[in-house]
Amino acid sequence: MSSTPAPVPLPAPSASLRRNRLAVLINFFAVGFGLAAWVVHVPNVMGATGLDDAGLGFLLLVMGVASLAAMQGGGYLSARYGSRGLLIVGALVMVVGLLGAGLAQTPHWLGVALGAFGVGSGAMDIGMNEQAVRVERAYGRPIMGSMHAFFSVGGATGAAVGVPLLSLGLPSAATMGIMGGVSLLLAAVALPWVLAGPAVEEPAAMHAAPAPADHAAPEKPGGPSVLRLGTILAIMAFSFFLAEGTVNDWSARHSVEHLGQSASTAAIAYGVFSVFMTLGRFAADRVAGAVGAVAVVRYGSLLAAAGMALVVLAPSFPVAVAGWGLYGVGLSGIVPQLFSAAGALVSGPRAPVVLSRVVGAGYVGLLAGPAIVGWLSAGIGLNQALLLPVLLCLMGTALSVSLRGAGPRA
Template structure:
């Protein structure tokens, strides 16, 4: 549900840009509203999950996402779109924290590493959402109708799975920590690395369609294929990630994944063809696929913080990159160019590769 609904926004961005007559800088400011909503709700989500259990928080948060999704196609002004994005982002923030905490509980109960598989299903949702929206638009369906249909499907999916979520499954040692304790330095550093990786994902979500449309002259109906290619690679990489991590080790997965993602950004922005850009976005997905799941698992193993606090910290810092980074990209694109702004992410990813040994701790 989370992956599909978030990916549905990617093909909507060029429509919003054209409908409201926004340049890159103003669009970046509007996109910032989604990040503000998520970051405002994430600390509250940790408390709500602790107080009421993951089942209620995930379910109610997911239904809220479905409720706000059609708003994104109706906003008549930039301010109204910003408000809709704030509410949409806040609902997503609640779901993101609760579902990752839920995944840590399930991973602990299963006795094996399965975090990449969970994130792989998020990426699968990203593929379904972006491809589904592109197909509906190509068939001539109005944008509002596309959003309403997918919101109804996701609401049915949420209600049908509600009873299968866990309430509370915290380990005994985790209960010894107060929920308000300050996270350890190692957890904060892992969160910073997640922030950069999520920044790359956020750039794909909010700017891949705009880049293909404005810099590679791809049609509106096909502009969502950039995020679709990225999501395909993410899904395949994450669904096979648990095996790959066991085979090559966590440090190598982070190091070479970051290098591959960096190369993908350079190829997408430096070569002038639409096909090469799609290939570059594919490499970004392959490289970034398992960086975040590995770092999340590393955070959950830290001894200086309760698992819930560690996950909340890494999630919040990570989504700071995903949700506020695109606004910074918008300003950088306005001051220079969109290809150059996206190339800067490649440099940051090389920094993640240099700090990959953090995943071992």
Template sequence: MTAATRRRSTRDRCAVSAVFLTLGLVLGTWAAHLPAVKHATHASSSAMGSTLLVLGAGALLGMQVSGALVLRFGSRRVAVAGAVALAFALVPPLMFSTWLAVTVAALALGLAVGVTEVGMNAAAVEVERAYQRPIMASFHGVFSIGSVVGALLAAAAFAGGVSVHLAVLAMASLALIVCGAAAMGLLHTTTPADTPPAPAAPQDPERPLPRQRWRTTMLGVLAFLLLLTEGSAMDWSSLHSQQHLGATSSAGAVALASFVSAMTVGRFTIDRVAARMGPVSVLRWGSVIAVCGLIVVTQAPQLPLSCCGWALLGMGLSGCVPQVFTATGNLPGASAKALSRVVGVGYLAVLAGPAIVGWLADTVGLNTALVLPLAAMAICACAAGTVAPRRPV
């Protein structure tokens, strides 16, 4: 890699990271303001649940639309356009005072989320390809930081008595500034890496079309299982500590913090591991570590040990999803539509997984219900070979 190519790749990496940061800022702000939205609209918990469901449906639709947009315009333009739409779409649902208006605005926000998700992950695959070494996990680490920063800034605004309207406008402005930085890096020129790959010939003797579809399906299954586990940990770790171990609300929050912190740290370190061990080992051993973490969580008699289990789960999970997204983006003849399907299936798991665990918890108890994500990670360990890169001819 020449010095000029290295500088361009670094610039592209920073620009794509800015898009990931924007998404994190917006979603962190949205999540932190949900109680205020509920209060302002006088909505019930079930009504707010419907709003979140509409946002999720919008995101799934946006992901499918984004696949076609990336094929036509390139991932860079779609990623930047989606991030700008995110900044503008954040404002209306947090400004309106009626449930119906908030829900309609949440649909628009969901569409922007879906378009950005696929665009930025497709762009990240291209930048990673140019780097010729794993860097995907670091992008997701930047997203995690953005989510935390968004939530903390919202908390600071609440503590300082800043009005919701002013705080939201300030955050949208910050997101637009970050988008501007991303646009300067990604839209300066169209590079060969931004050109969508040509579809593979149906008669490709090395990897026939039916096998290609089968591998894409398996990658979608892996994304579903991994993000089911992640969503379950995000939504149930605190309550599990309270119900199963008798922890207080504040102590239960430590369990969630243990998981999130370990995952964030892992995302910034796992790329070097992947470069040395390969994606299959990262997924396999990460899944094994996650299984061990869940075993510790379900068997721990005290909160400190349980928190260690949640941290193990976060560390094990941290590098798994990036390997799946990278494998999808690098399939021979892969298109953005394949990536949009895998990302969409994974996002569906984030929505459905915690609900499934909740339904099981009503029947067998929350501690026993965590066997579901444990089994999901065991399956991922067995199917880790799916993310193996294509062998050269």
């Protein structure tokens, strides 16, 4: 009778590696907090600049394009110099953008400020994800989910801090400057623990720890190319970010329009999604370590598709809320696995460039999602338009097997 050998326990991470991880967590929190500083001030800024909804939508597009450009440029800078500088410079530029938005009295100057905010947040986004990939590979087990969970926690904390600050009646420049200053301070505190310099070949080997499950299969002759796998990961990132972005703009609207709820009650739908998304991300690392990245993406996307289908078919608001909760749990662990796979697709300094393309594709999906669903809803109704995320999640299920080949390439 044969027996399965017991798994070899991984060595405990060193104190310096734990500090590296803490630094990345702090930066994820800081970016979420800074984004919340902008979101809670949107009504005040619109009033100060005389913007209508269409004007704000255009300026948000400007911010998105600036952020996307910073992500792509940041990938090349990280490959050459490392991502440490991106984090602190990005935090500084983000604060300048927030302060500028608080001071803006015209749409023109608000556009300039939001462009700066987009550049700063985009630089931090690629920098912190590049750091997370390197630290995760050194750990030898999945930790990316907890990183992204801290982004959500930072956003929730920022909203909780911003509301009482606004109630004090202080000028927007003061409250946005205070909140932006907190983000900058956090990035500065974490800076000494951030990994310096560009990644080197096979960083995991330096720590004598294996790479996370499903991300370390060696390339075989005739196997999938880096370009092909990178393209598939980019398509998946676009699709899942589009699916996630749909919630931000349309969950409450669906509850009002389709289920007859008041605006205040309808907000519960987004709240439930956010809570379950955050909790799911904290659990995702342990699940990925046990069953692998492929299973997390495959069954997570199936669960998300079932959750959104429940929303579309819901006969009542409580059933729809349950669907939004399932949707959040299903999506929660997917993006961290995609970013881990993208960061491990090649070894050494080229890794941030590949990662920046996948992160950028996801960001395009996040920006485009609400608009695409809105366009569809104008033609077929919002409830039917929400079938698009169902289809995208099912496509992700079919493509999930690609993560098995997304191991490091020389």
